[in-house]
Amino acid sequence: MENSANDKILILSRISKSFGKNEVLKDINLEVNKGETVTILGKSGTGKSVILKCIIGLLYPDSGSVEVFAKNISELNETELKDVRKKIGFLFQSGALYDSMVVRDNLEFPLLRSGKHVDGMKMTEKVEEVLNSVGLITAIDKMPSELSGGMRKRIALARTLILDPLIILYDEPTTGLDPVTSREISELIIKMQEKYDVTSVVVTHDMQCTKLVSSRIVLLKDGVLCKEGTYDELEKSNDEFVKGFFESNI
């Protein structure tokens, strides 16, 4: 299907990023269309998470540009960046729940600071709605330390959803989880995409998750996006690097 320029809500143009002498990203080009779920596959330490952090402005590329909703992230001032970030959710690899706050406070925290001026009653409704979406309403008054790894990921996803983002960036959403919980998280990602109609960029090396959630996959090798296609297309590839990912799933 042909996509118009307006459908491209995320455009990475020739971005490069180095840490000291280590060149992590080299001339990366990536376009993500509205409603799409793009998965970035690659070995550990190849800069997949760096791409996500460049998209949300936690890191800035050394060269090239990151355009989100037609705005160049590097050129935004603090207020403009804050406005763009309100439309982007970020699910951190560790969940990154605030461990000094109960689940309710963790979820209310971004709402209170978003400037959306939600009153107490509506805030409680919103918190309960997203917790119901991830199936963890019973954990509302628990501390993060009382939750299992899978539960923490679900709560983190609920916190990501609470500001109604248009794009969600998932940084290794199933890492460290058992296969059953990983599948539950993957199914939850699909459910959230259908329910909230969000565009997603998923960084992972979990092929089961990749197969379930992706509408398109890009492969990162030595800092370069080397292959692109659907799961079925890449599964048939004869490229040794690509085959390495799919064979590990057998």
Place this chain on the structure above:
Amino acid sequence: MSTLEGITNAIRMETAVKTKKIWIPESSAELFLRVAGLTVFGYRFFKEVFSPPYEIKETLRQCYSIGYKSLSLIGVTGFIIGLTLTLQSIPTLSKFGAQSLVPSMVALALILEIGPVITALIFAGKIGSGIGAEIGSMRVTEQVDAMEVSGTNPFKYLVVTRVAATTIMLPLLVIYADVIGLFGGYLASSFTSDTSIKLFFINAFSSITLKDLLPSLIKTFFFGYAVGVVGCYEGYNATKGTERVGIAANTAVVISSLLVIIIDMINVQIMTIIF
């Protein structure tokens, strides 16, 4: 500081240095960058503390956490120092027939030097390391990044609130330690004489003027600010894994303790000129 506490701290610091659990500059350039980084960080506090949004609720929570929860440790230490100081002073002053000067001497020593410095050093050990470890652990577990992407200024929420709390609470804790220390002094004095508590306190404050009190109080604000800024700076810049959290906490204690002594020295010089 008691001898035992001094020895314990020295051993702890030496062990930390040997096992590389503390930051040690490997070159003068690294030291310069660290000092510059800390200075810019400290300056940013003043830049952000007066600009909205004001995190009043979090600042009050930090004041409670930093101040109220330190009361027992500071109280016990202050009491023991007042008691010991008096017990050790009585025989010496008695030799010169100056036992009546004990309350004044204890009060001067406590209020001018021992109270503020010892309280600040204990505060650096308890609160400085706690802040370094807490923010450091938030940094390495990406909680600071999570705050940033959710539209919150983490510097304001984590750093400004804590530095404000340490700057406000340390002077109050010093006053509290001084009062408890004087009670300790009275108790020690009552072992050897029949001095009433009223007379003890009248004697104690008879030789203290505003010129003594003011510099002593002013320096405690700087002590509190230094402990807060160093703890936050070490934690905020803790990266590369959980090991850095421990290093941040240790380094926060060492640098803030050192700063307390340096500020005390500078304060004496400046106040001597002013007053």
